[in-house]
Amino acid sequence: MNVIAEMLLTEPAPAAIWATLMLLTFPALLLLGSPNATRHPRRAAREWVAALRHRDEERLAEAAQASRCAEEIRAAADHAATSAQRWQQLWEQSEDELNAAWQGWLDADDRLRKALTAAAWGTPPTARTCEEYAARERYLLRAVAAAADRGELPADGHGWDARLHPAEQDVVIARASRAWLRQRYERAVAAERAARHDAERAHRAVGSLRHEAHVAAVQARELSGLRPAPRRGRAATGHGPETVLAS
Known part of the structure; x- marks a missing residue:
């Protein structure tokens, strides 16, 4: 193993320096590797710089678009969160109604x-x-009206037999009340299940939109990380691409 190879393998600093030099000389290698660039170096340099500037402008446009998209998705997520809160309230209300129906x-x-x-x-x-x-x-x-006022019977109930003894009438009313309240409980179960499903779906939509907004914001930051280099006049610096290649 020669001295240079041993140095690169044992010392990290020289290896980093060599890697940096290779990155810095890569554009020049591309220019020299092209026959057209060898014959017309100034034109090739101008084209290369223009291509880099055009790519930077495209990246900035993409960053702006991604930023606008992130803002729109974030606004949609906020609106969805408001709707999800209303669905959550409806779900909690349906739970209260379910508990009341069960107790009834x-x-x-x-x-x-x-x-x-x-x-x-x-x-x-x-x-x-x-x-x-x-x-x-x-x-x-009187017994039917009182039960209806307490919510134990529907207000439009009918089909009662007034010939029965009051004790028997109480049994008939109690049976009808239990049957009706059981139906109300079953309806409350179905309503609570539907409200829970809608609330959970709304919360999932909010999470999905917020995730998409985060991804778009990260993409916008990554794209905006590349800024076009400031254009400096050759008269002020004297070191434009043409001057460098001509010297």
């Missing part, structure tokens, strides 16, 4: 058990006189 169903089941216990002691037969029928009908209407 449990309460209706408890009322039915109590009504069945009260009716188990035995009840008189159906109304036998007009006065008795009218009294049972009034009781039924």
Whole structure:
């Protein structure tokens, strides 16, 4: 192994210096490696500088476009975040309604058990006189209206039998209330599931848009890292490309 190779392998500083020199002389090697550049060095230098300047301008235009794209995506992400917050509120509201529907169903089941216990002691037969029928009908209407006001029955319920004893009417009302509240609970389950799906989808959209905005911003910063070199007049410096090649 010769001295230069051993030095490059054992000492990092000379290796770095050689690598830097190779990078600095690479453009000149490209010019000298072209037959046309050898015959017309000044024109080749001008073309090479113009190509570099044009490439820099393209990079800056791409950086500006990427920056605008990042701003637009960021604005879309902010708008999506506002919408996602509304979907989140709807989801939380549906959860409250689901819990209320579940508790209402449990309460209706408890009322039915109590009504069945009260009716188990035995009840008189159906109304036998007009006065008795009218009294049972009034009781039924009051009981149904009160249950509807408490939200235990639909307001437009019908099909009640006023001939039954009030204890039997309580059983019928409790059964109808439990069935209706169970349906309301099942609807609340479906509504909560749909609201949760919409909220999660909205949050995923926000995350995706913010990621795209970040990627576009990084791309814009990378592209804007290359700035076109300032143009200096040859009269002021005396060392333009033509002067260098001519000397």
